[in-house]
Amino acid sequence: MNINYNFAFFDEDSKREIRRATLKAVAIPGYQVPFASREMPIARGWGTGGLQLTLSLVGKEDILKVIDQGSDESVNAVNIKKLIHLTTGIKVTDQTAEATIIQSRHRIPEIPLQAGQILVLQVPLPEPLRYYEPSEFETKKLHAEQEYSGAWLMLFEQIMNYKTLATGADHPVLVHDRYVMAPSPIPRFDNPKLNSSPALILLGAGREKKIYAVPPYTKVISLDFEDYPFRVESFQDKSCRLCAAKGVYLDEILDSITGETAYQCNDTSYCLQRLNGRLVG
Amino acid sequence: MGYVAVKGGTQAIEESIKRLKYERLKKGLVLDCPKIESGLRCLIDQVMSESSLYSEALAAMSIKQAEGSPEEAVFLLRAYRSTLPRKHYSRTVHSEDMVVERRISASFKEIPGGQILGAAYDYTHRLIDFELIEETDEDAINWVREFNKESEVSCETIDLANLPKVLDYLREEGLIAACANDDREPDDVTKESVQFPTSRSERLQILTSGQTGAVTSLGYAALRSFGALHPNVGELRIGNLPLYVDNPFNEQNENKEVEGDDEFKDEREDKDAYYIGEIKVTEVETLFPTSVRKENGQRVIEFGLGYGICYGQNETKAIAMSILDHCLEIGGSEYPTHNEEFVLMQIDSVESTGFISHLKLPHYVTFQSELDSVRKSRKEGSKINEH
Numbered sequence: 001m002n003i004n005y006n007f008a009f010f011d012e013d014s015k016r017e018i019r020r021a022t023l024k025a026v027a028i029p030g031y032q033v034p035f036a037s038r039e040m041p042i043a044r045g046w047g048t049g050g051l052q053l054t055l056s057l058v059g060k061e062d063i064l065k066v067i068d069q070g071s072d073e074s075v076n077a078v079n080i081k082k083l084i085h086l087t088t089g090i091k092v093t094d095q096t097a098e099a100t101i102i103q104s105r106h107r108i109p110e111i112p113l114q115a116g117q118i119l120v121l122q123v124p125l126p127e128p129l130r131y132y133e134p135s136e137f138e139t140k141k142l143h144a145e146q147e148y149s150g151a152w153l154m155l156f157e158q159i160m161n162y163k164t165l166a167t168g169a170d171h172p173v174l175v176h177d178r179y180v181m182a183p184s185p186i187p188r189f190d191n192p193k194l195n196s197s198p199a200l201i202l203l204g205a206g207r208e209k210k211i212y213a214v215p216p217y218t219k220v221i222s223l224d225f226e227d228y229p230f231r232v233e234s235f236q237d238k239s240c241r242l243c244a245a246k247g248v249y250l251d252e253i254l255d256s257i258t259g260e261t262a263y264q265c266n267d268t269s270y271c272l273q274r275l276n277g278r279l280v281g
Numbered sequence: 282m283g284y285v286a287v288k289g290g291t292q293a294i295e296e297s298i299k300r301l302k303y304e305r306l307k308k309g310l311v312l313d314c315p316k317i318e319s320g321l322r323c324l325i326d327q328v329m330s331e332s333s334l335y336s337e338a339l340a341a342m343s344i345k346q347a348e349g350s351p352e353e354a355v356f357l358l359r360a361y362r363s364t365l366p367r368k369h370y371s372r373t374v375h376s377e378d379m380v381v382e383r384r385i386s387a388s389f390k391e392i393p394g395g396q397i398l399g400a401a402y403d404y405t406h407r408l409i410d411f412e413l414i415e416e417t418d419e420d421a422i423n424w425v426r427e428f429n430k431e432s433e434v435s436c437e438t439i440d441l442a443n444l445p446k447v448l449d450y451l452r453e454e455g456l457i458a459a460c461a462n463d464d465r466e467p468d469d470v471t472k473e474s475v476q477f478p479t480s481r482s483e484r485l486q487i488l489t490s491g492q493t494g495a496v497t498s499l500g501y502a503a504l505r506s507f508g509a510l511h512p513n514v515g516e517l518r519i520g521n522l523p524l525y526v527d528n529p530f531n532e533q534n535e536n537k538e539v540e541g542d543d544e545f546k547d548e549r550e551d552k553d554a555y556y557i558g559e560i561k562v563t564e565v566e567t568l569f570p571t572s573v574r575k576e577n578g579q580r581v582i583e584f585g586l587g588y589g590i591c592y593g594q595n596e597t598k599a600i601a602m603s604i605l606d607h608c609l610e611i612g613g614s615e616y617p618t619h620n621e622e623f624v625l626m627q628i629d630s631v632e633s634t635g636f637i638s639h640l641k642l643p644h645y646v647t648f649q650s651e652l653d654s655v656r657k658s659r660k661e662g663s664k665i666n667e668h
Contacts, residue, residue: 011366034474039359044635069646073290106646137477162658168651187650207632209474233653
């Protein structure tokens with residue numbers, strides 16, 4: 001039994017179904033569009049939502065970059081890149097600026113995205129209201145009625161308990177003044193990059209069977225209070241131990257020999273490009 | 282030096298995949314797919330049922346590749362299923378048309394057509410048969426020859442393709458509420474994602490492809506304590522169902538579905554359609570005593586129904602499915618087993634194993650972000666203490 005897979009794995013009808021949902025998502029920024037969500041050769045929870053988006057969009061001319069938590073070489077990134085390359089034969093790259101489609105798990109690259117690029121974010125939990133409302137039937141109603149007091153209350157309770165907003169990654173955002181959206185667990189550091197992005201940002205949740213989008217130049221605001229403003233992770237006075245970059249998202253690394261804490265660019269391709277002198281600044 | 286800390290994942294992954302292949306091959310023996318098909322019938326049935334893809338050959342191949350892990354084998358088949366375009370729908374399958382291999386009722390001793398035990402582990406002692414270690418292919422061939430000789434002597438007098446349903450008897454007596462025929466096109470959960478509240482067709486599809494262990498556990502929970510339902514198995518039957526597709530060049534036949542009564546059976550077969558093969562299924566109908574208020578306000582007890590059906594011989598799963606089907610039909614918020622979001626969203630093998638295994642992926646960025654919040658809150662906390 002010898003079987004050949006179609007270009008980009010799926011049969012063409014499946015791709016079309018995903019693109020239809022994607023178009024609807026672009027038309028209603030921040031709204032979670034249900035879609036059938038096929039099972040993929042990689043595991044649910046490992047980026048199948050993003051992968052389906054990428055496979056439905058990819059053409060023979062596309063150049064693909066895949067990152068996982070900032071790294072082009074992490075398990076998940078390698079795995080997904082390999083599968084897409086295997087079923088399409090398209091060119092892959094590490095360079096953010098060169099890519100036409102960037103699939104990412106939990107990071108927006110440091111190099112600003114450009115018009116014409118598509119950023120595909122992998123989403124584990126698309127529902128920003130799930131924390132306080134376990135039922136999907138109920139959260140759908142809350143979104144429809146724009147009833148978001150729970151989301152504000154959640155933040156308010158954090159301030160009451162900890163005197164500060166205590167969200168980690170996945171700090172909820174308000175999209176186009178209408179829908180509260182989970183930005184996928186990108187760090188708060190990346191939230192501002194969603195606002196008025198020149199690139200199309202698509203978010204895919206495979207296991208939860210949802211696609212949503214932030215179209216180019218859409219207003220995206222992180223939820224906060226006037227007296228407790230939204231703050232990104234602080235890496236004040238810290239810089240990358242390799243390329244000396246400041247003002248980027250840093251990984252905290254414990255030196256096993258000296259026992260000291262050091263910092264390093266989380267975006268590995270950005271760091272490499274700086275080290276190789278291809279980026280200034 | 283700098284490059285080392287930044288890069289280096291790809292090669293390690295390649296080596297890990299090689300190592301996995303080594304684990305499968307290291308003893309120098311490979312499993313033939315036909316041997317898997319012939320010797321691992323129950324695993325094949327379980328895997329086909331959880332994958333919702335009926336192909337013994339593909340299931341055997343997946344089991345081989347997955348080294349017998351049902352979770353991995355199901356995963357392989359589901360991913361493969363995603364690449365298959367949906368070209369035809371079969372005609373409605375009527376379980377009355379089953380060529381029965383096994384059929385029992387725990388509710389009535391004497392059922393029209395009789396109890397047919399067929400093949401089941403139920404009547405065996407679970408003692409390891411140490412002689413199997415010596416068993417050869419030749420032994421198997423000899424045994425089967427003897428068995429066939431024996432079977433020829435006892436001639437079958439029952440028409441196994443025309444056995445009446447046990448529940449029809451209760452229906453005639455009016456003990457089961459008559460339900461109207463629902464010929465609406467079923468919602469297809471592989472084409473549209475599930476929205477709540479669900480339709481029954483969606484529930485049945487999700488239950489039948491649920492992970493065997495998960496369906497069994499939740500069914501058991503409903504039986505044991507959460508609602509403490511104790512159903513009766515009205516009928517459990519296992520056998521083959523013929524599948525037909527309409528002649529794709531003559532589609533006007535398509536909507537002329539004839540009623541499921543036996544007298545029309547020949548008519549169904551004679552229509553312009555192609556026989557494309559058969560599937561083996563386990564079908565279960567369970568009975569739940571339910572109290573119903575009549576129009577005059579008086580309470581009477583009626584039987585409520587639960588329905589379970591699975592690819593292959595998967596009896597425990599099919600019975601558990603019928604319990605859960607009944608629980609979700611009643612609904613209510615008292616027990617999690619009656620809550621459709623709780624049951625339906627957690628029982629899929631590919632979804633649950635996938636999300637749990639994703640915890641092995643690096644979470645450096647998200648953890649760093651949490652760390653930042655933890656530190657910030659501690660700073661704020663110590664500030665308060667100082668005051």
